[in-house]
Amino acid sequence: MAGVMGAATAPSEMAADTVTMRSTASSGTDEMAHYPLGVGRYWVYLYHERDTEVVTEVERQIVRQEARQGASDLFFFADGTIAYAEEGKIYEMGSNGGVNIIPIEKPSASGPIRYRSQGLQIEKWVAANDTAVVIDGHRFERCLEVVTRFRPDESGGNEVSYSSFYASGIGLVGRQQWPTDASGTLAVTLSEYGTRQPPSTDGQL
Amino acid sequence: MSHPPHPVARPPARGLCTIQAGVSWLARSSGLHVATLWLLSLALGFLPAETSASTAIAKVSAVDGAEVIIDAGRADGLTETAKVTLLREGDPIAHPLTGEVLGIPQEPVGTVHIYEVDDHSARGGLVKMYSDPLVGDLAEFKPTMVAAKPAPAPEVEQVKERVEKLSQNVEEYRRRSEQRLGTYPDFARRVLDEIAAMKSYLVSLDGRMVELEEQQNEHHFRLSSVLSGEYRQEDMKEFTIRYAPDTQVRLRAAGKTLMIDVVADSLRMTPVPGESVAMADSEADGDGPGLLSMFFGSDDEPESIDDVEMSTETPMDMGDAEVPWYTSVYHLAAGVGLILALLIMVFLVIKRRYSDVDGLDDFDDEYEGYLDDEEEEDKDEY
Numbered sequence: 332m333a334g335v336m337g338a339a340t341a342p343s344e345m346a347a348d349t350v351t352m353r354s355t356a357s358s359g360t361d362e363m364a365h366y367p368l369g370v371g372r373y374w375v376y377l378y379h380e381r382d383t384e385v386v387t388e389v390e391r392q393i394v395r396q397e398a399r400q401g402a403s404d405l406f407f408f409a410d411g412t413i414a415y416a417e418e419g420k421i422y423e424m425g426s427n428g429g430v431n432i433i434p435i436e437k438p439s440a441s442g443p444i445r446y447r448s449q450g451l452q453i454e455k456w457v458a459a460n461d462t463a464v465v466i467d468g469h470r471f472e473r474c475l476e477v478v479t480r481f482r483p484d485e486s487g488g489n490e491v492s493y494s495s496f497y498a499s500g501i502g503l504v505g506r507q508q509w510p511t512d513a514s515g516t517l518a519v520t521l522s523e524y525g526t527r528q529p530p531s532t533d534g535q536l
Numbered sequence: 537m538s539h540p541p542h543p544v545a546r547p548p549a550r551g552l553c554t555i556q557a558g559v560s561w562l563a564r565s566s567g568l569h570v571a572t573l574w575l576l577s578l579a580l581g582f583l584p585a586e587t588s589a590s591t592a593i594a595k596v597s598a599v600d601g602a603e604v605i606i607d608a609g610r611a612d613g614l615t616e617t618a619k620v621t622l623l624r625e626g627d628p629i630a631h632p633l634t635g636e637v638l639g640i641p642q643e644p645v646g647t648v649h650i651y652e653v654d655d656h657s658a659r660g661g662l663v664k665m666y667s668d669p670l671v672g673d674l675a676e677f678k679p680t681m682v683a684a685k686p687a688p689a690p691e692v693e694q695v696k697e698r699v700e701k702l703s704q705n706v707e708e709y710r711r712r713s714e715q716r717l718g719t720y721p722d723f724a725r726r727v728l729d730e731i732a733a734m735k736s737y738l739v740s741l742d743g744r745m746v747e748l749e750e751q752q753n754e755h756h757f758r759l760s761s762v763l764s765g766e767y768r769q770e771d772m773k774e775f776t777i778r779y780a781p782d783t784q785v786r787l788r789a790a791g792k793t794l795m796i797d798v799v800a801d802s803l804r805m806t807p808v809p810g811e812s813v814a815m816a817d818s819e820a821d822g823d824g825p826g827l828l829s830m831f832f833g834s835d836d837e838p839e840s841i842d843d844v845e846m847s848t849e850t851p852m853d854m855g856d857a858e859v860p861w862y863t864s865v866y867h868l869a870a871g872v873g874l875i876l877a878l879l880i881m882v883f884l885v886i887k888r889r890y891s892d893v894d895g896l897d898d899f900d901d902e903y904e905g906y907l908d909d910e911e912e913e914d915k916d917e918y
Contacts, residue, residue: 430629442643
């Protein structure tokens with residue numbers, strides 16, 4: 332069972348019975364702990380397709396770290412994604428182009444993050460900074476809820492919105508559509524995370 | 537703490553699910569990472585099927601304190617009471633390794649409430665401000681579509697004329713339809729009869745096919761049983777027909793039944809009570825075992841086991857044991873007499889040959905005299 336709840340509201344459990352949560356990492360306390368970057372960290376996610384029984388398992392792992400002059404370190408994922416933290420935001424850049432900017436600090440007066448990337452108008456903001464998420468009976472406290480809304484910047488396309496939940500010391504633990512529908516089913520759930528020795532990356536990148 | 541205004545409540549975002557489904561399908565089919573494909577989906581711009589009011593982009597042409605003038609007006613769909621979001625584009629977001637521009641940040645500046653609109657310009661005041669607005673900032677708003685002018689009302693006479701014409705057309709169509717429908721029952725009946733006949737034929741054909749199929753299955757089963765030996769072991773029984781030379785075997789087929797009859801010939805030999813079978817047989821046809829046959833055999837003797845079996849089952853021999861030849865007195869006497877005659881004949885022949893040898897008697901006499909002389913000489917020596 333998985334669920335998302337506000338800090339002061341009663342838990343509202345939602346159906347997600349196919350995950351097995353195992354943890355080998357400890358939670359952090361710093362501000363960047365909602366998306367901890369470190370070599371060896373890995374996350375296994377289950378993508379639940381709506382109205383079907385299809386579940387796709389995806390694993391992400393940071394395999395390498397590279398220091399930069401006058402800038403934050405680069406972290407290389409096994410799938411080719413590069414990530415780095417800057418000014419309270421995580422920049423994820425895929426190998427196929429496009430950028431995903433994730434605000435991982437508490438909401439501030441600076442307003443939402445807006446940017447254009449590859450024909451999309453993307454807007455993100457922190458909707459809550461102390462939300463609890465329950466996934467398969469495992470409760471994640473003090474989660475950060477980041478709402479993403481995007482639409483094509485050309486012509487009038489429909490807006491698409493979803494909210495992502497980042498647990499302190501863990502990272503992304505779940506994602507669901509926003510605003511939440513009646514079922515509240517999570518489209519993406521974390522099934523396993525932790526730290527382990529990354530595979531050899533000699534000759535890559 | 538400031539939160540951006542939440543979008544207006546809308547039905548569940550189908551577009552998101554469409555994108556996720558597409559991402560998952562791509563991940564399964566190509567083995568690519570879903571997160572990468574998610575970014576790819578953002579890059580490719582999976583567009584939701586539903587469309588909403590598009591946004592328009594204008595620019596800030598002048599700033600006067602908290603008052604902002606935008607270079608878009610009524611002709612662009614901007615109306616009074618509209619809300620405009622001011623944005624400022626920042627430095628491009630470049631890939632740290634390749635330098636490729638991946639995105640352009642658009643920093644929110646504030647929100648403007650429009651209260652005066654001209655054809656190509658509008659004036660409004662800041663109701664939310666994140667930073668000081670500058671000339672050249674982007675002004676994003678949702679244009680309102682101007683209602684189209686109503687079409688001029690048609691003339692009443694023209695409308696009446698068109699309605700009357702339409703009603704005539706409808707009446708004509710109804711009349712033609714009735715005529716066509718009137719011919720349908722006979723045709724439909726014939727079609728139904730044909731269909732019923734075809735149905736009955738197909739039913740009978742189907743029954744015949746089922747029967748043939750059952751027969752075929754049965755034959756196949758029997759053939760399989762025979763080939764596998766099961767049928768022989770369980771159901772088959774072997775029988776032997778034995779018949780005498782004076783009998784006939786008749787085969788008749790009655791349906792699936794094979795009738796086998798063993799019928800005696802017209803000449804039937806019946807043994808006489810109180811006499812031996814051999815005698816009866818000898819006297820009957822004269823070809824029975826006689827004297828010669830006792831010593832040299834007979835042509836009627838059986839040569840094989842089969843013959844023996846057949847001969848033992850003749851009607852004459854049924855219930856009688858085989859009688860030896862010496863049980864007949866005549867045969868015995870004739871045999872003994874024949875043997876004595878042969879012995880006498882042999883004796884006479886031998887005697888005759890000894891008598892014919894020349895000097896045999898003289899030799900015997902001389903030999904006897906010689907023996908007598910030797911005995912006398914021996915006596916003298918002693």
